[in-house]
Amino acid sequence: MDRFLAGVERRALRMAELAVGNRDDALDLVQEAMLGLVKHYRHKREDEWGALFHHILQSRIRDWYRRSKVRYRVFGWLGHRADDEDTETDPIQSAADPAAIDPPRLVGNEAAMQQLEAALQALPLRQQQAFLLRCWEGLDVAETAYAMDCSEGSVKTHYSRALHKLREQLEDHWP
Amino acid sequence: MTGTEENRLTDQIRQRLDQQADALDELTVARLRAARLRALGQAKRPHHRWWPLLGSALAAALVVAILVWQQPVELPGALDDLDIVASGDDLDMIEDLEFYDWLDETQTAG
Numbered sequence: 001m002d003r004f005l006a007g008v009e010r011r012a013l014r015m016a017e018l019a020v021g022n023r024d025d026a027l028d029l030v031q032e033a034m035l036g037l038v039k040h041y042r043h044k045r046e047d048e049w050g051a052l053f054h055h056i057l058q059s060r061i062r063d064w065y066r067r068s069k070v071r072y073r074v075f076g077w078l079g080h081r082a083d084d085e086d087t088e089t090d091p092i093q094s095a096a097d098p099a100a101i102d103p104p105r106l107v108g109n110e111a112a113m114q115q116l117e118a119a120l121q122a123l124p125l126r127q128q129q130a131f132l133l134r135c136w137e138g139l140d141v142a143e144t145a146y147a148m149d150c151s152e153g154s155v156k157t158h159y160s161r162a163l164h165k166l167r168e169q170l171e172d173h174w175p
Numbered sequence: 176m177t178g179t180e181e182n183r184l185t186d187q188i189r190q191r192l193d194q195q196a197d198a199l200d201e202l203t204v205a206r207l208r209a210a211r212l213r214a215l216g217q218a219k220r221p222h223h224r225w226w227p228l229l230g231s232a233l234a235a236a237l238v239v240a241i242l243v244w245q246q247p248v249e250l251p252g253a254l255d256d257l258d259i260v261a262s263g264d265d266l267d268m269i270e271d272l273e274f275y276d277w278l279d280e281t282q283t284a285g
Contacts, residue, residue: 002215005215009210009211010196010197010199010204010207013196014192014199027203027210030207030210031210034210034213035214035217037214038214038217039217112191116191116192117195135185136188163181166184170188
């Protein structure tokens with residue numbers, strides 16, 4: 001279990017950080033996911049831990065967005081974006097992105113990193129989750145659907161839209 | 176987008192993301208390690224919590240058992256009545272108590 005968590009923790013942190021926009025909250029979410037996995041699923045087969053871990057992590061991220069939604073309603077000062085046709089009113093789908101950078105303005109290797117970061121952060125949360133779990137974490141469609149708590153068809157749709165948007169934002173500036 | 180173009184893009188993205196993850200600062204890496212150790216430690220804690228509780232419960236049960244075992248048994252008075260009720264002859268006598276009183280008075284008068 002220690003070896004598994006050590007292997008996944010950095011990617012998990014980056015995923016959570018891209019989703020929630022700050023490192024401290026991301027660290028809390030990753031720790032909660034680790035606790036949940038160890039507490040409830042440590043006796044499961046090792047090859048199931050990846051999907052189970054990300055199921056908990058993505059669930060915690062969605063909870064984080066729900067809490068943000070409450071804060072938004074109460075205080076009204078949190079950001080909001082509605083850049084996806086099916087996510088106009090759902091804060092889980094349309095994450096606030098105060099640190100968004102316009103990708104075309106950036107150049108060089110470091111700039112490529114920032115372009116990617118900005119492009120990923122600009123994705124609606126579900127597209128971002130589907131893309132990172134499939135492309136980076138290497139989960140298959142069924143595992144990604146379980147991690148995201150949605151249907152396999154939704155995973156395919158979110159992934160396809162994410163890929164399309166990333167290509168639009170990155171193709172002119174990446175080699 | 177063709178499959179080749181898609182693969183090229185996703186490979187590049189994966190590579191960049193790996194670079195970012197590998198380049199995390201030492202403080203963040205240490206915090207991750209601490210979080211991991213805390214999670215792994217938390218899993219062991221419930222087992223340790225049960226033993227003192229179970230031990231205390233067993234010790235208390237043992238003390239109660241010894242006290243009950245060593246206590247002299249006193250039969251309550253109701254058990255005397257139970258003996259009478261259990262004996263069929265005595266019960267008949269109780270039911271005919273008035274007859275025995277009359278017989279006693281008659282014998283005394285005689």
